[in-house]
Amino acid sequence: MISQKDGKPIISHLVILVFSALAIRVFSFTHTMMMNLDGPIYIHQARALYYGLWENINNCSGVDWLTLYSILIAAVYPIAGDWMHGAMAVNLIFGTLMIIPLYLFLRRFLDEKTSFLTTFIFVMLPVFVDQSVNVIRDPSSWFFAVLGLYLLVYDDERDTPFFLILSSLSFIMATATRIENIAFIIGGCIYIFMVFKNRKLKALFLFLSPIILAVSLFIVIQLIRHPGSFYWYRFHEIPLSIINLFDNYRHLEINLTPLVLNPPPGIPIEFMRYSRTLIWFIALGVVLQSAMEAFFYPFFLLLLLGLTGLKNRMRTDRRILSLVIIAAISAVVLYIYCLNIWSMENRRLIMVILPSAVFMGFGVEKLINWLHKKFGLSDSIGVIVLCLLVLILTLPKDLKVREADKLVYKEIGETIARLDGGSGVIEMITLGNALRWNDYYANLHVQGAPCPEKYSGWQDKSIIGSSYDDFIHNMRMRNIRYIVWEEKNWPRKKFAFLQSLRPTDLIKLKEWSHQDTGRIILYEVLYQKKTDTDSHYPLEVE
Numbered sequence: 001m002i003s004q005k006d007g008k009p010i011i012s013h014l015v016i017l018v019f020s021a022l023a024i025r026v027f028s029f030t031h032t033m034m035m036n037l038d039g040p041i042y043i044h045q046a047r048a049l050y051y052g053l054w055e056n057i058n059n060c061s062g063v064d065w066l067t068l069y070s071i072l073i074a075a076v077y078p079i080a081g082d083w084m085h086g087a088m089a090v091n092l093i094f095g096t097l098m099i100i101p102l103y104l105f106l107r108r109f110l111d112e113k114t115s116f117l118t119t120f121i122f123v124m125l126p127v128f129v130d131q132s133v134n135v136i137r138d139p140s141s142w143f144f145a146v147l148g149l150y151l152l153v154y155d156d157e158r159d160t161p162f163f164l165i166l167s168s169l170s171f172i173m174a175t176a177t178r179i180e181n182i183a184f185i186i187g188g189c190i191y192i193f194m195v196f197k198n199r200k201l202k203a204l205f206l207f208l209s210p211i212i213l214a215v216s217l218f219i220v221i222q223l224i225r226h227p228g229s230f231y232w233y234r235f236h237e238i239p240l241s242i243i244n245l246f247d248n249y250r251h252l253e254i255n256l257t258p259l260v261l262n263p264p265p266g267i268p269i270e271f272m273r274y275s276r277t278l279i280w281f282i283a284l285g286v287v288l289q290s291a292m293e294a295f296f297y298p299f300f301l302l303l304l305l306g307l308t309g310l311k312n313r314m315r316t317d318r319r320i321l322s323l324v325i326i327a328a329i330s331a332v333v334l335y336i337y338c339l340n341i342w343s344m345e346n347r348r349l350i351m352v353i354l355p356s357a358v359f360m361g362f363g364v365e366k367l368i369n370w371l372h373k374k375f376g377l378s379d380s381i382g383v384i385v386l387c388l389l390v391l392i393l394t395l396p397k398d399l400k401v402r403e404a405d406k407l408v409y410k411e412i413g414e415t416i417a418r419l420d421g422g423s424g425v426i427e428m429i430t431l432g433n434a435l436r437w438n439d440y441y442a443n444l445h446v447q448g449a450p451c452p453e454k455y456s457g458w459q460d461k462s463i464i465g466s467s468y469d470d471f472i473h474n475m476r477m478r479n480i481r482y483i484v485w486e487e488k489n490w491p492r493k494k495f496a497f498l499q500s501l502r503p504t505d506l507i508k509l510k511e512w513s514h515q516d517t518g519r520i521i522l523y524e525v526l527y528q529k530k531t532d533t534d535s536h537y538p539l540e541v542e
Contacts, residue, residue: 095132413441432486
């Protein structure tokens with residue numbers, strides 16, 4: 001086990017790493033022009049908390065549970081004075097602070113210089129920099145997950161390892177933030193069973209005690225709050241994902257059969273036949289590609305380098321095998337997720353990256369040794385050279401303006417708010433994918449928590465109707481005042497929207513365009529015949 005009696009190198013390394021992480025994340029913070037599309041949902045919860053609207057906390061979108069992230073946004077808002085910047089600031093803090101337990105975690109396996117360089121890679125890794133300023137739950141879950149890993153491997157060799165209680169609590173917080181982090185709890189049990197020799201039962205009891213207590217309290221609270229129907233939070237998603245996996249696979253295989261029998265022109269029938277039988281491997285390829293992108297290709301090679309000789313390391317250190325198992329469990333969780341959803345955002349791979357950081361560290365160690373043997377560089381000079389190389393590789397991706405093109409949606413929402421001029425909730429609908437952004441900015445002035453995706457199911461017949469007249473009738477029945485129409489997202493099988501318009505129903509107020517949606521047109525819904533003096537004048541097209 002690596003130990004460090006003199007704390008000065010550790011402190012100096014942490015100061016450099018934390019300030020480096022803070023600097024690059026602050027730059028990303030100030031150059032992120034628009035929050036991600038999930039952001040308004042978490043801010044909606046935070047607004048409901050802030051204004052004491054408890055009944056509105058779980059009534060928007062599929063997020064029917066209160067998240068730690070939303071609580072923190074509500075707490076930071078009075079300081080930030082802006083919902084989006086407050087939400088981004090929470091993640092900036094967690095995305096920076098996670099560097100501390102990550103470095104300490106690596107120090108249990110690697111020397112100080114290797115730990116420093118490996119952690120510096122994570123400081124600059126684009127996926128961490130990008131997501132540390134997005135409005136998502138992930139950065140807080142990374143912090144608690146890596147803190148739990150550090151406390152798990154922090155064995156002070158006492159007869160009663162109380163630090164395992166703190167590790168368990170950290171994993172509970174990580175799981176409460178993102179349910180898939182339950183993989184770390186399972187992995188923690190395996191780690192204890194494999195590593196703690198004569199203290200297995202005591203260690204396992206200490207580790208599981210907070211989990212058993214938390215589950216017991218959860219059950220009691222749910223029985224009191226929902227005596228008629230037990231609320232499982234998100235735990236029911238775990239068995240459902242596994243059960244649905246086989247149904248989804250079978251349905252996909254059935255749907256591919258007509259394509260196998262009659263493949264599109266230019267595609268060999270053998271290709272389609274193999275595609276149907278190798279669905280499992282296609283999902284594996286999706287996960288692998290996302291892993292390479294999340295690790296960033298040059299550093300993925302370092303990971304592969306670190307995996308060489310891993311078998312010998314596992315023979316001498318059981319902790320290594322346990323980390324391999326934890327990473328494998330996390331990968332299986334993501335694989336099941338991919339087979340159910342058939343999409344994989346790079347940020348989800350971080351639950352695999354964190355326990356694999358040690359393996360990347362082994363690759364870094366070999367690279368430092370190679371520089372010493374090949375060029376005679378000292379370890380310190382080698383680390384400095386490699387840090388400069390890390391900067392050269394990552395800065396072009398880290399130092400960029402993000403989501404500037406999405407500002408058009410902010411302008412749409414603000415235009416609606418300005419034209420309406422009221423203080424209440426503006427009833428509007430977006431016939432497209434940007435409804436959360438448009439609605440959020442249109443109702444940002446409201447002292448409350450209006451749901452930013454009230455009409456997310458706008459393509460339903462009860463809303464869009466089967467004809468233009470049905471559509472207008474449904475709009476008026478819902479007292480909708482403004483319509484945002486997106487050209488590329490209007491269903492082709494429905495009526496021709498632009499050709500069906502009547503000036504007695506809708507007034508065109510303004511038009512924008514975006515590469516993802518094509519033309520974007522804002523309309524006002526008329527409820528009675530208006531004259532030129534009492535209706536909004538159309539604005540110039542920009």
